[in-house]
Amino acid sequence: MRWSSYYQTASRIFHEYPSWSKAVVVCTVISGGLVAYGDATPVQSEFGNQIPKKKVVVLGTGWSGTSFLKNLKDPSYEVHVVSPRNYFAFTPLLPSVTCGTVEARSVVEPIRSITRKRGANVQFSEAECYKIDPKNNKVYCRAVQGKKLGSAEEFSIDYDYLVIAMGARSNTFNTPGVQEHAHFLKEVEDALRIRRTVIDLFERASLPSLSVDEKKKLLSFVVVGGGPTGVEFAAELHDFVHEDLAKLYPSIEKYVKITLLEAGDHILNMFDKRITDFAESKFFRDGIDVKLGSMVVKVSENEISSKERTTGQVVSLPHGMVVWSTGIGTRPEILDFMKQIGQINRRALVTDEWLRLEGFENIYALGDCATVNQRKVMEDIAAIFSKADKDNNGRLDLKEFREVVGDIIERYPQVEIYLKKNQMKDVADLLQKSEESSLTADIEYFKDALSKVDSQMKNLPATAQVAAQQGAYLADCFNRMELCEKYPEGPIRFRGVGRHRFRPFRFGEVSACIFFSLPI
Amino acid sequence: MRWSSYYQTASRIFHEYPSWSKAVVVCTVISGGLVAYGDATPVQSEFGNQIPKKKVVVLGTGWSGTSFLKNLKDPSYEVHVVSPRNYFAFTPLLPSVTCGTVEARSVVEPIRSITRKRGANVQFSEAECYKIDPKNNKVYCRAVQGKKLGSAEEFSIDYDYLVIAMGARSNTFNTPGVQEHAHFLKEVEDALRIRRTVIDLFERASLPSLSVDEKKKLLSFVVVGGGPTGVEFAAELHDFVHEDLAKLYPSIEKYVKITLLEAGDHILNMFDKRITDFAESKFFRDGIDVKLGSMVVKVSENEISSKERTTGQVVSLPHGMVVWSTGIGTRPEILDFMKQIGQINRRALVTDEWLRLEGFENIYALGDCATVNQRKVMEDIAAIFSKADKDNNGRLDLKEFREVVGDIIERYPQVEIYLKKNQMKDVADLLQKSEESSLTADIEYFKDALSKVDSQMKNLPATAQVAAQQGAYLADCFNRMELCEKYPEGPIRFRGVGRHRFRPFRFGEVSACIFFSLPI
Structure with missing residues (x-):
């Protein structure tokens, strides 16, 4: 279509300015298009x-x-x-x-x-x-x-x-000390900084002057947030420590401790329960300590404090490194x-x-x-009804509804989700009774039929x-x-x-x- | 030898502590050696x-x-x-x-x-x-x-x-501003920092708010020191700019200027003159500005000043980045x-x-x-003579000299260099006259014959x-x-x-x- 309109335009120009024709043709050949x-x-x-x-x-x-x-x-x-x-x-x-x-x-x-x-x-x-x-x-x-x-x-x-x-940006929920003492995992620089810090901690824990207790403190890695990023990082760190670093630092591998703090009831709680169960039991087998219902209240240079939901008490954990991964916040x-x-x-x-x-x-x-x-269907219900009611008789028959339903579904995707969820194959199922009795629907009936679709609206994930x-x-x-x-x-x-x-x-x-x- | 002595030791122990024999044998098999x-x-x-x-x-x-x-x-x-x-x-x-x-x-x-x-x-x-x-x-x-x-x-x-x-460490010769404003090229971190800086300068020179003059200042790269490192870096930078960066920043390639400042008469002056000539003419063809006899006296954030030997005047050059590579100094x-x-x-x-x-x-x-x-031969000449003069008659004949000459060459490598340099095939050439006349040499004659060898001594390069x-x-x-x-x-x-x-x-x-x- 573009091409045909181009030729129309071109021929019009040639007609008006015959002397241009050669130049324009040459241009066309060279540039290959308008x-x-x-x-x-x-x-x-x-x-x-x-x-x-x-x-x-x-x-x-x-x-x-x-x-x-x-x-x-x-x-x-x-x-x-x-x-x-x-x-x-x-x-x-x-x-x-x-x-x-x-x-x-x-x-x-x-x-x-x-x-x-x-x-x-x-x-x-x-x-x-x-x-x-x-x-x-x-x-x-x-x-x-x-x-x-x-x-x-x-x-x-x-x-x-x-x-x-x-x-x-990473969301700190204004928790004191997070910005200063925790690592985020949002940018490439963050990832590289974490990598350097892990190696640095292993080097420091290898110094001959350190007590076992000090070594343990340095090699205590704490991940905050049981979402996909936190869980994946904890798993990667575990493999890195026990597969790679263990060979280079054999004498201190035993002092490494990885802890994952999650404020909710489960890690990966946005996914299917089977995924959550698998991840939690795998972490348990790997020795990654998952602490659920643990809300971090403060991070300092060497310590992280969290409030345990079950006991209401604040407990502290020494750390060598904290990786903070609790979701996103708005940039300033x-x-x-x-x-x-x-x-x-x-x-x-x-x-x-x-x-x-x-x-x-x-x-x-x-x-x-x-x-x-x-946009909610209910906000526009009167307008939808009046648009659909072509003969303006104040009632909607099935034919009128069928004509407009495609547009409704396109404009309000929650309608389609609602249909799928309620296993309605045909859009007419929405006005089911009307079909059976070949009755028409008035505005109140129409409102009632669509009243539940807006419950299917949800925000898109930040992915x-x-x-x-x-x-x-x-x-x-x-x-x-x-x-x-x-x-x-x-x-x-x-x-x-x-x-x-x-x-x-x-x-x-x-x-x-x-x-x-x-x-x- | 180790093995036999081990078995001797082991059998002695078995003899003294017969009950150990089994245990020790098992140990040997497991550890596979002493x-x-x-x-x-x-x-x-x-x-x-x-x-x-x-x-x-x-x-x-x-x-x-x-x-x-x-x-x-x-x-x-x-x-x-x-x-x-x-x-x-x-x-x-x-x-x-x-x-x-x-x-x-x-x-x-x-x-x-x-x-x-x-x-x-x-x-x-x-x-x-x-x-x-x-x-x-x-x-x-x-x-x-x-x-x-x-x-x-x-x-x-x-x-x-x-x-x-x-x-x-890199030698700044206490030139003001070098430590603060110049890049060295001694560690891996230095190299990575230079790489980031070059890209950063190109990004900045691409900003729409900059005048041509400001772009030129940012893209003025100055290398100080015409040794192998400085020359190689200047060449690498030239290729990087004109082969890689030119594709990504086509509009600003023309503002790039690479200058190499060398205090001496030539770059690469530790090498053969043909290498120097080749490098200088290649740089000239590539548009790298080589300034000889140019001794840097100060580096500031945006400017580098050097004293020109020919005129005695101090001239200044704007720079976006200075790489300092003038040799090594002693670590504190x-x-x-x-x-x-x-x-x-x-x-x-x-x-x-x-x-x-x-x-x-x-x-x-x-x-x-x-x-x-x-060690200088002349410092030890009397000791050498007396050691060589086996019959202690105060004179050295060719046979006596030949016996000791291998040790002399090994102890004083400058002797060999001297021989090579003077195209003497035989060490006896050193006492040439003596050989001809089959005369023997006294201490003074010996001293005289070896008097020039120490001139061949030189420090090893710091490579x-x-x-x-x-x-x-x-x-x-x-x-x-x-x-x-x-x-x-x-x-x-x-x-x-x-x-x-x-x-x-x-x-x-x-x-x-x-x-x-x-x-x-």
Whole structure:
């Protein structure tokens, strides 16, 4: 379709400016298309005028930002990526980096080797965004660490579209001493620091001047948080100690103790109970001490204190190293921005189902820094009913319902989940009684039939998969922006006119790896 | 020999304690020899007494220390290695590590994977020695960096033999600002830091807020010192910039400038003139600016100042990074020890030709922290003459001279160099006239004939090759200590009685790699 519209445009131009024909044909042969991929010049409009490229600023190079960047194919955008990290990190492998199972270089991919393939269309700046000005479509950035540059450290960038993909930070729950004395496991540097610390502790515990008690204190490793990261790190550390380090430090292996503190009732409690049981019994066999119902209240240089739920007492444990992995919190820059736009008391930036920041037309937020505010059916029930009731007789028959149900399911994914959960094969099952008696439903009956679907709404997990799929989804929207403007493909606007441009974002549980050519 | 003496000993014990025979035989079968290799128990003496193992303390894990460790085969020593670095680094590859040509992990070898093969015989402590007490045969050490251990950080070790192989540090010649603002290239960490800095500078020079002038300043790389390290680094950096980074940062490649400052007349002036010429013209073609006769007088955060010999003026150059590579200086711990033992105004610990610290029977110094004090022929000329003059007639005939000349050459290697240099095939050429006329030589004639040989003496270069060969040499002496005590193999003691136990150390210019199984 692109091609045919190109030829239409071209023939129109040839007709109006016959002398151009040769030049344009040559251009076409060389560049192989209307707009060459690496071309930074403005886009040719349908009327031959040059319209400036739309500027897209992407903040962040994590899962969602990088996925967006990799999937954005339309050359009519000028992209500027800003991130304090000039690489993408395959974070699920970080626990393996801490113990040398995987090399750090194997889990990173330089952003510039991605942007490079896109030519002058994509620009990267190693900096952090410290302020967003949505009124003037501007972001303010500054260079991070390294050589001081004075005033040249700060700069601003204008945007037409802004994609916020800045991720999250480790959550300390304001526990005293965590920031100062615990290790996180969020960045590649964290993993490398943990690795150095483990070796350093083994070296120190080997010094001839240390008592057995001192050796034991140094080799007491405490992991806080029984989620996937904490559990995987504890397991990796156990293998590292008993398979690798035991050979190099045979005399002190016996002093090593790994403790996992979990405030809840079980480790890995977001997974199936069988997984939890397996992990807990494996850790028991391996000698990893899992303490459940243990809420850390303080971390000092050499000691970690936790309150035991069963006894209510605070107990202390000496430690050589604490790894803190209790989930994510909001980054300070995001908190500032949330205050600025009035999104208060939320844990992340709130977007609609199209990942657009609530209240803004041209700002998107993806990944861990954002949360999708799924719309409730009950909020729109009257509008849905009135849209469906084509003959405006105040009653909905099965035919009318069937016509609109596809749009309902697309707009409100909780409906589909509800159907699946209640083993309803046909959407008509929702209005079951009506079918049987071939009766029609009035608004009250309709409300009642759909009253329970909103209970199926749940937030998306803060995982790499979700972030990567969001990035790919948004890039796909950007790629087809012009097309979908003309031929909207989304569901009916129940509260408005026409259709939504795009289908809303839906998370499908497939491996995120398909979006990436893993450098391993 | 060992085996036969073991059986003699064993049969004597059986004779005295018949009831032991069974037990001892079983032990023999299990351990497979008199002293199992990994056995830390005391050595069995010829008379069945257990004599404690000799304690050898090795300070340092560089080329000489590691070479000593790898070549020490005699299990009758208990070895304790102390070094702030728990790995050996293949230093000649460091310039390649700075630019990622070689990975850091490929140029290091963990010391514990070497000591591990030696079992309990060899112990390692990650610490630095801060004091040597040669009177009480004790070294004082403390743990380096990392977690604070309080009083447990310090410990002392007794030794029977001490091997000092602590290397040297980069020499700043007390130039102001070098320590604070320049990078060295001596340790693996230095190389990694340089690599990070180069990337960081490229990222910063890519920021949109910078002027061309600021970009140029950031991308001005200055290398100080035209020795092998500086030259290799400059060349590696050039290739890194123009082959790799140019692809990722195409817009700023043109602002890169590499300058090499050398105080002398030429770079690589320790090598053949053809090498110097080639390097200088290659650098010229590559656009690396070589400034000869340029003595750096100050380094600040953004500027480096040097005095030009031709004009006498001080000129300044902006820089993003300075790499300082002007040779080695004495480490502060070595300086302290030199003061303590009265070796003042020397650049390194002075040893005899057997690498034994001057004035000490049981302390050895190897590698860059030591210098061999080659004995002059002229100092011993009277003793040599009197030893050679077997018939004590005050004259030396050719036969007498021939008998002793092998020992002279071995004891005073400068004699051989002199012979070679003057194309004398036969040692008798030294006493040429005597041969012709079959005359004999008196002491004055002898003195005169050998008067020029001492001019051939020169210090060994401070290279990895020398250090590695010294380590291997000393280990060989230690391996054969007992044997050579009984059957000395060294040259005649001209000033004493009998022979030296060992041949003196001689540096042969072979690749040092043969001593190491390179991990690359």
